[in-house]
Amino acid sequence: MTHSNTAAARALADAMTREQQVGLLLHPIIIIDNDGDPDASSGFGGPTLRQLIEDHGIRFFCLGSIPDPAATSRVLNRLQDIARGSGSRLPLVFSTDPRHSFMQNDGAAHRAAGVSQWPENLGLGAIGDTELVRTYGNILRKDYLAMGIRMALHPQVDLTTEPRWARQAQSFGADPARTTELLLAFLEGLQGPALGPEGIAATVKHFPGGGPQLGGEDPHFPYGREQVYPGGAFGEHLAPFRAAIEAGAAAIMPYYGMPVDLTVDGEDIEPVGFAFNRQIITNLLREKLGYDGVVLSDFGLVTDIEIGGKPFPACAWGVEHLSPLERVGRLFNAGVDQLGGELDAPLILRAVAEGLVSPERVKVSATRLVKLMLDLGLIDNETDTRSSAALLPLPQDAFLGKQAQARAVTVLTNGSDDLPVLPLARPRKVHLVNLSEEALPEGWSAVDADTAEVAIVRVSAPYEHRDRYFLEAGMQQGSLDFPEEEVERIAALGRRLPTILVVTLNRPAILTPLVDAVDALLVEFGIADDILLEVLTGERAAEGRLPFELPRSMAAIEASNPDVANDTADPLFPAGWGLSLSSRNPKLNKAGAQ
Structure with missing residues (x-):
């Protein structure tokens, strides 16, 4: 001033x-x-x-x-x-x-x-x-x-x-x-x-x-x-x-x-x-x-x-x-x-x-x-x-935004050290849940679970829907537990074929009942379907690390101090957790590439 x-x-x-x-x-x-x-x-x-x-x-x-x-x-x-x-x-x-x-x-x-x-x-x-x-x-x-x-x-x-x-x-x-x-x-x-x-x-x-x-x-x-x-x-x-x-x-x-x-x-x-x-x-x-x-x-x-x-x-x-x-x-x-x-x-x-x-x-x-x-x-x-407003969005800015969407993806589990699930190689028959088949790479096809080689499921972190007050329906509040029926749907799919689960986190979620039910578990913080599929197929790199811990249970949250960072007992994944998932296409990791 x-x-x-x-x-x-x-x-x-x-x-x-x-x-x-x-x-x-x-x-x-x-x-x-x-x-x-x-x-x-x-x-x-x-x-x-x-x-x-x-x-x-x-x-x-x-x-x-x-x-x-x-x-x-x-x-x-x-x-x-x-x-x-x-x-x-x-x-x-x-x-x-x-x-x-x-x-x-x-x-x-x-x-x-x-x-x-x-x-x-x-x-x-x-x-x-x-x-x-x-x-x-x-x-x-x-x-x-x-x-x-x-x-x-x-x-x-x-x-x-x-x-x-x-x-x-x-x-x-x-x-x-x-x-x-x-x-x-x-x-x-x-x-x-x-x-x-x-x-x-x-x-x-x-x-x-x-x-x-x-x-x-x-x-x-x-x-x-x-x-x-x-x-x-x-x-x-x-x-x-x-x-x-x-x-x-x-x-x-x-x-x-x-x-x-x-x-x-x-x-x-x-x-x-x-x-x-x-x-x-x-x-x-x-x-x-x-x-x-x-x-x-x-x-x-x-x-x-x-x-x-x-x-x-x-x-x-x-x-x-x-x-x-x-x-x-x-x-x-x-x-x-x-x-x-x-x-x-x-x-x-x-x-x-x-x-x-x-x-x-x-x-x-x-x-x-x-x-x-x-x-x-x-x-x-x-x-x-x-005149400058008419040019928006600038191509280089759109590229950087997509790159950031991919980089923020955080891989929590990926098969085993000896046999990782990701990245997915070669064209596959894929069963998609909450993802657009139009976003699939060329040569890949969306099929039902009976004929698929792999399932990719995308879900949002759970919350309790409330709608008494103005704005309330848009606020994601309440329990972080997934509904039992949703857990069972995902687990049932995981028992039938290799399953990759991607969770959108606007706040943490209790992933405990899901972590062993799927073959790979990832979280993201805002990403378009096509960019997410480019991450899963190795076109783009994922390098996110959790910005907060993922608690093991609601009971652990209720017993913690709400003003203290990462304070729940025995979290399922600690803050800073994330597995690297590199890209097979380095040009997409260079600023300015199209």
Whole structure:
């Protein structure tokens, strides 16, 4: 952060009306389509985009569903014109959750469309290549710039210490040192050495580490609000954020969770959600850790809503009894600068009018947000990016993404040392389960189990389907045990013919009843069918190492400490486990090959 930008931001904020300052403190989600009609609803039945920009003075928007990159760039440029011609004349800052992987979860990540496709961050953790992660961050930087997106609501650096937790896919794994190393490489690629006109503002989340959820439940929902530290490992979860602050992370997002029985530096921490917690945001993050960037709250902390007929109560854990007005007061007085997912500017103005938030406090946050715009070069630098967006995805980026998908595959078992099953040689008759036969190599054929020489089965890690609340159906929570009937189907196939089992891991799974039922067992973290089959047939190399342990049983998980990494007794496979599977086609392991 340059002193000149700080002074300039203060001057600009001072010149703004109170209403314009308050508009900067909101960061709602919007949905855009190919038409990009500014007079259409912004999504979820809310005000129009023009109303949010002109009447509410909002300048930060999180993009939900978007069209292809070229259309997105065109629409965002049109909205920028509206912003620069109204109110404060400040530009818009568009943000996004991850968009370059496989998961589609409206509350966490978007499946790649129009950009190169990579494994989830867990897969990058499995590879453990810092230069690859730096390159990945740089690819995202260029893609976001081309579309007109200037803020990333990632990376996620929560340690995956509770195997049941639903939000592990976008983390790098359980180890704080490895997570920190990969985080720093990603920040360098995304933001650059110092944030500037060619950089993307990173939002490092979820402070102070969201992994140790009680029972692994998700705090989007009332039953998952408690975060616990029975192993005393709070400092380990904090470690990546210390590094992010030192590296100049543009923004930090606190988690929803509410700490229970937590003591930090001899002080008992109030059991309220982290964003509402002044001890965590002001005393720890601001004062002890010295962070003066933007603190963006996670989304949906103030207003109870209903979407698609399903309730979505505000994640105001520990302060549920407070009114929305009082919650606003708690958030800003705790040290938050911007309210994720909220668009009610009059509510903040009322909080100021009634003395719950001081005008000075509003100006402090408005100044930080204007400074972020200045650091990004948005105020003095207008760039039309439509031509570069039309070129996405770049062929070399698509190649690297496919290479990473393959490299992240982690081989757990492979026949015996004397008689490995993989790679599969020569054309075969294959029985496929949950794989497209169109992805088979030339000369191979898909047949039924009665005539097959080998079976390849692909399954996803198990979870308990829940669908009471909005977003709940997309969160993979609950038991890690496979249903008995699925175990028996796979085991029955394994008794009939050689069987290769591939498990997609968005979090760990209990593989104990399956490990001896199949001839080879692999896990992956996001991979296309054709790339997976190229791994199995030796066209591409697999080199992944588990970014977390795979517990032996649910009982072992329940007896472990949710805040301590790799803490279950006698894991089936320890963290770092993985057998090498080299490629017979070295040219596919060279960057730039087609």
